[in-house]
Amino acid sequence: MYTWLEINLNKLEDNYNYIQKQTNKKIIPIVKANAYGMGSIEISRFLKNRFNIDIFAVANYNEALELYNNGVTSNILIFNEIESEFLKKSINKNFIFTIFNLFYLKKWISYLKEDISKLKFHIKFNTGLNRLGLEIDDIPELIELIKKYNLNIEGIYTHFATADSDTNFMQKQINKFNEIISILKKYNLNYKIKHLSNSPASFNEININENYVRIGMALYGLQPISNKTINISSIFTWKAKIIDMRNIKKGEGVSYSQTILNRDSKIGVVPIGYADGYMRQLSNKAYIMYKNKKCKIIGNVCMEKIIVDFTDTDAKIDDEVIILGDNIDIEELAKNSNTIADDIISKFSKNIPRRYIYEKQS
Numbered sequence: 001m002y003t004w005l006e007i008n009l010n011k012l013e014d015n016y017n018y019i020q021k022q023t024n025k026k027i028i029p030i031v032k033a034n035a036y037g038m039g040s041i042e043i044s045r046f047l048k049n050r051f052n053i054d055i056f057a058v059a060n061y062n063e064a065l066e067l068y069n070n071g072v073t074s075n076i077l078i079f080n081e082i083e084s085e086f087l088k089k090s091i092n093k094n095f096i097f098t099i100f101n102l103f104y105l106k107k108w109i110s111y112l113k114e115d116i117s118k119l120k121f122h123i124k125f126n127t128g129l130n131r132l133g134l135e136i137d138d139i140p141e142l143i144e145l146i147k148k149y150n151l152n153i154e155g156i157y158t159h160f161a162t163a164d165s166d167t168n169f170m171q172k173q174i175n176k177f178n179e180i181i182s183i184l185k186k187y188n189l190n191y192k193i194k195h196l197s198n199s200p201a202s203f204n205e206i207n208i209n210e211n212y213v214r215i216g217m218a219l220y221g222l223q224p225i226s227n228k229t230i231n232i233s234s235i236f237t238w239k240a241k242i243i244d245m246r247n248i249k250k251g252e253g254v255s256y257s258q259t260i261l262n263r264d265s266k267i268g269v270v271p272i273g274y275a276d277g278y279m280r281q282l283s284n285k286a287y288i289m290y291k292n293k294k295c296k297i298i299g300n301v302c303m304e305k306i307i308v309d310f311t312d313t314d315a316k317i318d319d320e321v322i323i324l325g326d327n328i329d330i331e332e333l334a335k336n337s338n339t340i341a342d343d344i345i346s347k348f349s350k351n352i353p354r355r356y357i358y359e360k361q362s
């Protein structure tokens with residue numbers, strides 16, 4: 001294998017335990033986008049076996065179906081829109097669907113008729129993110145449809161816009177959600193589950209009345225709040241081997257569009273590139289690790305290769321390097337590519353083999 005992602009399930013377990021202890025709520029692990037690149041099937045199976053997970057969450061139906069087909073028997077909450085025919089096929093599956101506007105709810109009802117009462121739903125309300133979610137004005141019609149079609153509403157939720165930065169706005173969203181709760185109460189709507197918090201919301205100081213939290217990034221060890229370090233650690237290391245090596249003279253160029261070298265250099269090829277999720281913006285900017293030395297990417301990142309400056313090291317063909325993890329800080333890499341860490345890890349190609357490591361604690 002010339003490149004692989006090493007995923008440390010002991011660290012995932014530690015992160016989970018820490019989050020559990022800090023929040024004291026039930027955790028809905030978010031495994032959308034292939035569990036943020038970590039491998040949704042393996043991550044879900046592991047968490048399901050180690051902990052008592054009631055609900056996992058994904059963005060889309062095909063992600064839920066993949067988990068279902070691979071034996072994940074917990075409930076799977078789907079955030080996004082579903083084709084009516086898929087809803088119909090889900091009647092005996094462990095899926096929970098989101099009602100986030102009346103348009104799709106009515107479309108589903110007209111397709112499924114009374115069968116719709118056999119499905120489970122959570123209702124999502126918009127409280128300020130202004131992305132998905134019902135508005136307060138939608139509630140009377142919503143309630144009418146719920147009663148008329150005997151809909152099974154298991155939970156309600158909303159999603160924060162600024163939990164990592166602006167707690168004032170977050171508090172406004174909480175207030176709006178509380179207002180929604182009291183309106184629903186007047187209509188005697190019953191449900192078991194309330195969830196608002198994502199990772200950042202779970203780790204700032206604001207107290208939220210909810211029995212579940214939706215946790216993605218913190219499980220995988222990405223720091224959720226920028227000016228505060230919480231006691232979680234990154235669960236992955238991206239490794240690769242050097243597959244070619246040569247000496248180049250000062251003044252010669254390297255890679256597409258030729259970056260000119262300003263000294264005699266020893267350069268090596270590592271078989272990963274932007275098709276694997278290593279951003280092209282990192283060209284001539286980022287570093288990888290060889291032993292304990294930082295080695296700079298030289299020239300443009302290619303689709304499936306990078307070229308690295310190994311001058312001043314004893315690196316040779318077939319030696320191992322670390323692309324990301326350990327001493328290569330993902331936050332710094334994200335900054336260098338003008339994005340956030342989630343963006344980088346969720347784009348790790350499915351083609352990169354994942355190696356899961358788990359050492360049983362005695």
Ligand SMILES: *Cc1c(COP(=O)(O)O)cnc(C)c1O
Nearest residue numbers: 030159198199200214215216217
């Ligand atoms: C992705 C997502 C989350 C998880 O957010 P993190 O900050 O990664 O914990 C929670 N809720 C919704 C609706 C999401 O789309």
